[in-house]
Amino acid sequence: xxxxxxxxxxxxxxxxxxxxxxxxxxxxxxxxxxxxxxxxxxxxxxxxxxxxxxxxxxxxxxxxxxxxxxxxxxxxxxxxxxxxxxxxxxxxxxxxxxxxxxxxxxxxxxxxxxxxxxxxxxxxxxxxxxxxxxxxxxxxxxxxxxxxxxxxxxxxxxxxxxxxxxxxxxxxxxxxxxxxxxxxxxxxxxxxxxxxxxxxxxxxxxxxxxxxxxxxxxxxxxxxxxxxxxxxxxxxxxxxxxxxxxxxxxxxxxxxxxxxxxxxxxxxxxxxxxxxxxxxxxxxxxxxxxxxxxxxxxxxxxxx
Amino acid sequence: xxxxxxxxxxxxxxxxxxxxxxxxxxxxxxxxxxxxxxxxxxxxxxxxxxxxxxxxxxxxxxxxxxxxxxxxxxxxxxxxxxxxxxxxxxxxxxxxxxxxxxxxxxxxxxxxxxxxx
Numbered sequence: 001x002x003x004x005x006x007x008x009x010x011x012x013x014x015x016x017x018x019x020x021x022x023x024x025x026x027x028x029x030x031x032x033x034x035x036x037x038x039x040x041x042x043x044x045x046x047x048x049x050x051x052x053x054x055x056x057x058x059x060x061x062x063x064x065x066x067x068x069x070x071x072x073x074x075x076x077x078x079x080x081x082x083x084x085x086x087x088x089x090x091x092x093x094x095x096x097x098x099x100x101x102x103x104x105x106x107x108x109x110x111x112x113x114x115x116x117x118x119x120x121x122x123x124x125x126x127x128x129x130x131x132x133x134x135x136x137x138x139x140x141x142x143x144x145x146x147x148x149x150x151x152x153x154x155x156x157x158x159x160x161x162x163x164x165x166x167x168x169x170x171x172x173x174x175x176x177x178x179x180x181x182x183x184x185x186x187x188x189x190x191x192x193x194x195x196x197x198x199x200x201x202x203x204x205x206x207x208x209x210x211x212x213x214x215x216x217x218x219x220x221x222x223x224x225x226x227x228x229x230x231x232x233x234x235x236x237x238x239x240x241x242x243x244x245x246x247x248x249x250x251x252x253x254x255x256x257x258x259x260x261x262x263x264x265x266x267x268x269x270x271x272x273x274x275x276x277x278x279x280x281x282x283x284x285x286x287x288x289x290x291x292x293x294x295x296x297x298x299x300x301x302x303x304x
Numbered sequence: 305x306x307x308x309x310x311x312x313x314x315x316x317x318x319x320x321x322x323x324x325x326x327x328x329x330x331x332x333x334x335x336x337x338x339x340x341x342x343x344x345x346x347x348x349x350x351x352x353x354x355x356x357x358x359x360x361x362x363x364x365x366x367x368x369x370x371x372x373x374x375x376x377x378x379x380x381x382x383x384x385x386x387x388x389x390x391x392x393x394x395x396x397x398x399x400x401x402x403x404x405x406x407x408x409x410x411x412x413x414x415x416x417x418x419x420x421x
Contacts, residue, residue, distance in 0.1 A: 146331070150413045151406050154331040169416045172391040180409055198334075 001026040002273045003051075006266040007044050007079075008033045008058030009184045010214070014235060018258040022294060023274060029257065029266060031058065036185020038075060038178075042082050050085040054273040056265030058233075059188070059214075060178050062090040065128040066166035067159070075178040087272045089279045091264030094271065096129035097287045098264065102230065102253040102298045103133035110300065112228045112249060113208055116140055120206035122148050122215040124156075125166055130210060130230075135159055142206065147199055148219055149181055155202065188214045195219050203227070209247070213238065220245050226304060233263040243303045250301040261299060306381035308348040308363075314384035315341070315350055315361045321386070321418040322359045328417055329357035337407065340369035343377045371403035371411060386419030 001019075004027060008014075012033035020027050034040040036059075048055055062076035080088055106112050113119070115138040124131040124143040134141045143156040146165065156162045173181060183192075200221030203209060209216055210230040217238065226248030234242075234252055236259055242250055252261035271290050272279055306314075322328055332354055339352040342365070349365040375383070379398050382388045390412055393399035401408045 146413070150410050152331045152410060152413060153334055154327075165417070169413055172389045172416055173412070175391045175395060176409075176412070180405060 001028055002053040003027075004029045004054045004056065004266065004269045004273050005048055005052050006031040006056035006058045006263060006269065007041055007048070008060075008263075009036055009038065009041055009178070010059035011035055011185060011188045013189060014233075016235075016260060016262075020257055022270065025274070027270060027273070029262065029270060031262065031266060033059070034185075036179060036187070038078070041079055045079060045082045045088075048086065049083045052086055054269035055083055055086050055088040056263065056269035057088060057090045058263050058265045059184055060090070060182070061092065061126050063092045064125040064166075064170060064174065065092070065096075066125050066170065067128075067163040069163070069167065071125070071166070071170040071174050073174045073178060074176075087269070087278050089265060089268040089272055091266075091268050092126075093279055093282065093284075094264045094268035094287060095127055097284045098267070098291060098296070099127055099232075099253050100129035100133045101288070101291070102251065103130055103137060105298055106230070106251060107137050112251065112300075113137065113139060117208050118142070118206045119208040119210055120144055120202050122209070122211040122219065124162055124211070125170065127211055131159065131162070134210070139208070142202060144199075144202060144211075147202060148195070148215055151195065153199065182212075183214050183218050187218070190218075191220065192218050196221050217241065222246070224248075233261060235260045239301065239303070247303050250299075250303055252299045252301075254299075255296050256299045267296075305345060306377040308343075308346060308377075310381045311341070311343065311348055311350060311377060311384070312363060314381045315352065317386075318384040318418065319352070319359050319361050322414070325418065328414065331357075331417075332414065333357040335410065337370040338366045338368065339371045339373060339411070340366040341373045341380060343380060344374060345376045348377060369403075371401060371407050373399070373401050373411075375399040383415070389419075390415050 010033045012035050017030040057079050060076045062080050064071045117139045119134050119139045119141045122144045143162050146152040146154045208228045213231040213233050224246035228249040229247050230251045232253050254261045254267045337354045341350040351366040352361045379393050
């Protein structure tokens with residue numbers, strides 16, 4: 001049996017363990033949250049290194065992208081470099097293929113994102129592939145990177161402006177402690193009421209809400225009107241929360257395994273374990289082929 | 305070591321950089337804050353006020369600042385002139401910013417956007 005573990009900076013309340021059969025092989029997939037404690041995450045990574053088949057880093061990005069430029073998050077790199085023997089991934093390789101494909105899939109197989117759809121991406125630099133796919137499919141996209149990360153009520157409306165702002169700010173911002181840029185630990189279990197009140201307008205105006213679930217959830221107002229949410233990691237409680245807030249449909253880019261969808265870091269770690277290769281050696285084409293073999297499709301859940 | 309006058313001049317350049325940037329003014333229309341700038345090595349205090357998207361500054365301390373920026377005179381002058389970014393001195397403790405974490409991140413973004421333009 002292969003063992004894949006996701007070490008997350010997120011809340012331990014979301015810890016989970018499943019056993020699944022993938023392409024004829026048994027997998028034990030688990031997620032271990034460290035409640036925002038980076039030292040605890042480092043210790044856990046060192047403990048797991050060499051004793052499991054692949055490790056995913058959750059609740060943190062190592063790499064952010066805007067256009068062709070890659071920015072390395074300092075805290076994420078610390079975690080990545082703590083693992084010496086076992087293949088370790090942050091999900092960014094899979095995001096670029098799987099999440100892009102999810103948008104194309106929804107256009108082809110559903111009426112959830114017709115041309116001209118108003119899409120709010122709560123953050124795009126962590127999902128640039130998805131951001132590009134929405135634009136390719138003629139959606140009216142608002143990138144909320146400045147709104148939700150910096151509290152600056154400035155909707156970015158083009159990929160060119162997103163890249164330009166990223167070029168000026170990200171080389172420095174990635175050096176800050178990650179918790180200043182993204183909700184980690186207990187913050188993942190709470191909403192930011194001040195920002196919900198201030199920026200809820202952007203959610204209400206959109207037809208589609210897309211991006212990292214912890215960000216989507218943290219700023220979500222109670223009075224949605226049937227919006228589609230395209231995201232990754234969700235639990236049964238998250239689904240209940242979305243229903244309560246009035247979201248119409250949930251789409252998760254990663255498949256459901258025993259009632260919940262795991263993060264892209266977990267699924268990428270699974271794919272790495274299947275191939276037995278290092279992540280640097282796996283091409284986007286190989287990821288796509290594996291996803292097809294595994295018959296991984298987006299999960300669509302009608303909520304209201 | 306920089307002089308009080310050099311810090312004043314650097315803040316003038318910072319405020320001019322900000323006020324000549326319409327996009328930054330639009331971005332900060334909602335953010336009314338008083339920011340106090342204090343030095344650790346010389347007698348010097350300045351106050352920046354962001355109000356309705358406009359930035360002005362004056363010499364002297366503030367009564368009720370929302371944020372306090374504290375560093376040695378050289379770091380402050382270099383930072384407000386855009387010769388160095390605030391991240392590095394903030395991370396190594398040379399620069400201290402007292403205020404809410406949200407405000408600190410926002411101030412960091414503004415500084416980066418002024419000198420990156």
